Amino acid sequence: MSSNKRNTYENENSGVAPFLWGVLAGGLVGAAFALLFAPKPGTDTRRDLRFRLDDMTDSINDLINKATGNVQEFKNESRDRGARVVDAARTKASDLIQNADRTIAEARRRAQNGEASAPNAEGAEQRNNTNTDLPPDAINDAL
16 A cells, blocks of 8 residues: 555544544443432332333234234225125126117117118218218208
């Protein structure tokens, strides 16, 4: 390494070691003061900490149970909604098929009887004669 790089490296890392020693010393001093000035004996403090930890554990378990219950409820509601949508779609599809069958049967009956739908036949005939896409009424008005 060149001397410039070495000096830069030493300058960057020179504050790390003293900082770590300061943190360690501060932690030890803080722990000593906490032990000296604790309002309760250690057994009472440990019991209080255990009680709080148990209370927090119970609270977390309650939240987890509520969350999983909500997820299960959401899944059930979604399944029910999906079933209703599928049933509605089946009903509409069945209705459409029945309407199509009726229309086809009516068209076959008319074809067998030689009947034609009057407005559609006239409109098609007039459109074929004029070679335009205008409705028959517009053509009649123009003539």
